Amino acid sequence: MPTIVCITLFLIMYFFLRDDNKDISYEQPECIACSGCGEKVSITYDYCPNCKEKLKEECNHCKKMININWRYCPYCGTTKENR
Numbered sequence: 001m002p003t004i005v006c007i008t009l010f011l012i013m014y015f016f017l018r019d020d021n022k023d024i025s026y027e028q029p030e031c032i033a034c035s036g037c038g039e040k041v042s043i044t045y046d047y048c049p050n051c052k053e054k055l056k057e058e059c060n061h062c063k064k065m066i067n068i069n070w071r072y073c074p075y076c077g078t079t080k081e082n083r
């Protein structure tokens with residue numbers, strides 16, 4: 001029954017590749033586009049390594065450093081008032 005063998009192999013490959021892709025995407029650091037130069041920079045950076053643009057600012061409410069492009073603080077849910 002070669003068809004069953006093919007389907008089985010396909011399913012094994014499918015699950016193997018899917019798990020592999022998931023691991024790769026999980027390990028990649030999240031990137032954002034710099035508002036100054038458009039360069040992709042790590043979400044963990046406070047300043048762009050390419051143009052020194054400020055990428056984060058202090059939340060008005062909880063004082064945590066958050067992405068300057070975000071509309072809401074991810075820590076306390078406060079809407080940013082200055083943008």
Ligand SMILES: [Zn+2]
Pocket residue numbers: 034035036037038039048049050051052053
């Ligand atoms: Zn930049």
Ligand SMILES: [Zn+2]
Pocket residue numbers: 059060061062063064073074075076077078
């Ligand atoms: Zn906050």
